[in-house]
Amino acid sequence: MTNDEIKAQVRAFVSRFFRGHELQDDEDLFASGFVNSMFAMQLVQFVESDFGITVESEDLELDNFRSLNAITALVRRKSGASV
């Protein structure tokens, strides 16, 4: 998968929580007030199940999930050479 393909998949998932709002690639997802306290863990479950990666303890930082760009970078990093 290319970066753009990963980001498109991430955007499709995240957009379900931001109906009627056009998300920017580097927009802070947690600053918007659109999402609740469970959103962070829903993102973890999404990237694990849809990209087949394991999010480790050291990855459980909001900065890794703060924007579409950040999530894409995390998926790429955790996927290693397979992406």
Added chain:
Amino acid sequence: MTDPGSSLATADAGLRMAPSPAQEAARAAFAAYVDEHVAPHAGAWDRDARTPREAIERLAATGWLGATIPAEQGGAGMDWVTFGLLNEELGRGCSSLRSLLTVHAMAGYAVTRFGSRVQKERWLPRFARGEAIGAFALSEPNVGSDASAVETTAEKDGDEWLLNGRKTWTTYGQIADVFLLFARAEGKPVAFLVERGAPGLGIQPLGGITGTRASMLAELRLDGCRLPAEARLGGVGFGLGIAVSTLEVGRYSVACGTTGIVRACLDASLAYAAERVQYGVPIGEHQLVQRMLAGMAAGWRAAHWLCMRAGWLRDQADPAAAHETFVAKYFASTAATRAALDAVQIHGANGCSEAYPVERYLRDSRVMEIIEGSTQIQEIAIARGELAVAPSPRSPAP
């Protein structure tokens, strides 16, 4: 209609829902242990409002306190179905001791799933051996069902954390060595592993409770409780997710344990109905007593299989497991209330006496409809889940 091949495949997958021979053997071992070491003593533990240290050490010696901890960390590495059977059997004997397994397994799960390498190495082998007991500290005086509203605060102080607040109804808080505890940092939920003895942590026993009286509840007082940086479990902002994920394990454990209460009510009632004679015949021959026995028997089977299905789905890492666990816990806990009420009724005046265990089952069953999500919270979660997957309504016929 599906083709014959796929029908056979479906039937075969259904048959695999039955416990394997290894799971059945494990259940037999759990049952024998409970019959010898747990059930005969549960009434005394309940009256004393404490679980003796020897009882916990004996359970630890079986290795079952490490049920959900991976084998490479020294745990039993049980599958979820086997863990469910362990909970059902322990719950049949003593809901307090089963609660110890629940909260200890929750702490172990959280460290296994979300812990750093250092946290795993520090806690998991000790959890597995039962040398350290873990507990779950979420509830607060003002916070019950709404776990997102915790008022306990965590502030950074250099590399350390300072915690302030109160936690209450902490099961086995009187003896736990470490608490999986939830707070807010800069308004965001965050989890910590708080060790007994941490500076600023006070532990007050709570007594006078209705059920699970031997579960050694405590209130935790965090007055400037100072924790090292490595006490944080996962990042700031992930606390609620960790809590909810861990509560799923607790809910499954409670569902299975509560199924054990239903079984205990059935066993006690069958024995009493066969022995107690009124109007010249054992009361089990009276049809209105039979109606209550039939309800218990059906309730136990249904609760048992709902739990087994939830456990089997967890073993398959099926996302449907969470919803099925809500269903299992909802059904089992409400079935336990009905079963315990009927068990007391069958026992008559004896059912209201400590000389028989059914009054304890009734008190314990009340607790089961409240913990790990009240009956009303389960109803909301189940209904929302069903609505989310409901088929679109068909257009009315012209």
